[in-house]
Amino acid sequence: MKKILIYITVGLLATVSSSCSDYLDKEVDLTLSEEQIFSKYENTRGFLANVYTYLPDAFAGYSDGQFLAASRDCMTDNSLSFWNVHYYHSVLTDAYSATSHPFAERFWPNDLKGIRAANQFMKNARESVIGNAEKTGDDNHLYDRNMAEARLLRAIFHFDLAGWFGDIPVIGNDENGVPIVFEAGNASAMNMSRTACSEALKWIADECDAVKDILPFRYSNENENWGRVNGATAYALKSRALLYRASALNNPEGKTDWWQEAAQAAKDFIAKNNQQAHPYKLFTTEDNDPNKNYYQCFVSTPHLNNEYILSRSEWNTREIELFLAPCGFSGNVNSTGRTNPTQNLVDAYEMKNGKPIDDAASGYDEQNPYANRDPRLEQTILHHGSIWGDKVQEEERAVDVSYPDGKDYQDLHGGTTTGYYTKKFLNNMSFKNPTTYVHACPIFRYAEILLNAAEAINESEGPTNAYQYVNQVRGRVGMPAYSGMTKEQLRERIRNERRIELCFEDHRFFDERRWKLFEGKTAASEKSLPRYQQVYNIYSVVVTPGASSVYSYEADGTHPSRAFNSPKNYRFPIPDSEVKKAPLLKQNPGWELTTSAAE
Secondary structure (H helix, E strand, C coil): CCECCCCCCCCCCCCHCCCCCHHHHCCCCCCCCCHHHHHHHHHHHHHHHHHHHCCCCCHHHHHHHCCCCCCCCHHCCCCCECCCCCCHHHCCCCCCCCCCCCCHHHHHHHHHHHHHHHHHHHHHCCHHHHCEEECCCCCCCCCHHHHHHHHHHHHHHHHHHHHCCCCCHHHHECCCCCCCCCCCCCCHHHHCCCCCCCHHHHHHHHHHHHHHCCCCCCCCCCCHHHCCCHHHHHHHHHHHHCCCCCCCCCCCCHHHHHHHHHHHHHHHHHHHHHHCCCCCCCCCCCCCCCHHHHHHHHCCHHCCCCCEEEEEEEEEHHHHHHHHHCCEEEEECCCCCEEECCHHHHCCCCCCCCCCCCCCCCCCCCCCCCCCCCCCHHHEECCCCECCCCCCCCCEEEEECEEEECCCCCCCCCCCCCCCCCCCCCCCCCCCCCCCHHHHHHHEHHHHHHHHHHHHHHHHHCCCCHHHHHHHHHCCCCCCCCCCCHHHHHHHHHHHHHHCCCCCCCHHHHHHHHCCCCCCCCHHHHCCCCCCCCCCEEEEEEEEECCCEEEEEEECCCEECCCCCHHHHHHCCCCHHHHCCCCCCCCCCCCCCCCCCCC
16 A cells, blocks of 8 residues: 655644644644545645645754754854754854755755645545635635645745745646656656756745635634735735845846846735735734834734734744743753854844944944834843843843853853854743743744835835835834935845844845855955945953953854855755756755765
């Protein structure tokens, strides 16, 4: 009897994690045959739920405390990891090869398995088993909707693959319109040429068009269906795919019509959203406090958050707290604080008057550096003097990262290399009496759509029509609206806005590459630029204690500079073992093995 292979990824700390959706908790017996699965409704339902396990998750690394338990922004100029065995360090120094790259070995097979599982579902699911009756509510034409879900998931996996690897094999439907399912273990079937990244991104956008109005834009019962892809997900994916396609990395000729298509995709999301009785919107607290709005967006229950469009899952865990909180907070459990924001990122936050800190009229004082800044700084980053700790348990105090003996500077298993810790996603947990919290990192959220619109409209139409979208994001935290800028000036401010608004959500790695920020610079040549505009040199703050703390800004002691080789480091390598099995895939430029290395 033919067996069907279902791949299941292990969720973050599976012993303590759960999803809010009963639908997505369903699994299917791995020993069942294809006939047994697709001839029964519950098994078919479980198979589709399994496809969701391949969705990208920015929190996935927190399940590996030794090698990955930090934000993937540690592969960028946004943050560094204190823990010296984390894999992120060798990405910064370009120390991996195509035979040893741990992220390539994870992302390539995971996305391909997800694509295969989605295609298996679309090829085998039966309308007679699922049912396709017209109903009121979310289950209207259920078979059509389930097929659209699988097709959209397949598009998301292709997009993730393209982000990391560039040109990709597009594994959609064959010439007869049947989803392609390679037999497990058939290496020769994957021996196919890759599709250019720009073409793959357009294919992904077209796939979104095919399903975006079949799926409910937003489910009416989100407690039951939270975590499923919906029509809004399709509109959002199309927006991001076309934005990436129009960007310099994938659009070297600077085709303006590609920017126009990206702008229209973002506008389409916003227009469709505005038609909804229950639209997505920027999260605000009940009292709309700009000093709380942003932080609360990421620690409030995500499935009740109208800003989250799609997340991988919700995790009930305290590991986020243990790996993000300053290392001096301890009790029955100990924190290790391994994601350390850089001075480059901290400097990117404007003054409250809307001026960059290097503007002579900004009022910035480097010896009082955190006063009168964009409110998102205090809501995202813990710095020297930040008040943190559970007040009820008498743990509240000022964070002390003074060098070398500050309470939060460093200990055996944790510390900060930059002088900062990450507050975003971090609940103020008692370490004497620890508990667990609901966590989720969004794959898509509404603020990104607004920033997509601002960027694409600025590039295709100019600043006048772009201001309104970026200014909505700034308005949530009480920052002044932008106006009176050239296209080039607004481009820089939009890029800066994306950096601070979307930090630690798996955007910076792709943004700094698609914008080609590394070109025309070297570590030596960029030193004349403000720190927040440097991408090769990484900076930290050193706080010297005394009657009045003294702040100095220096090259980071762990990673003072990054290695970036062009064009090599724009993409990850395809695992060498895969290229050997399927040589038509070819290796990404710069990752080819020399004869001696291959031997």
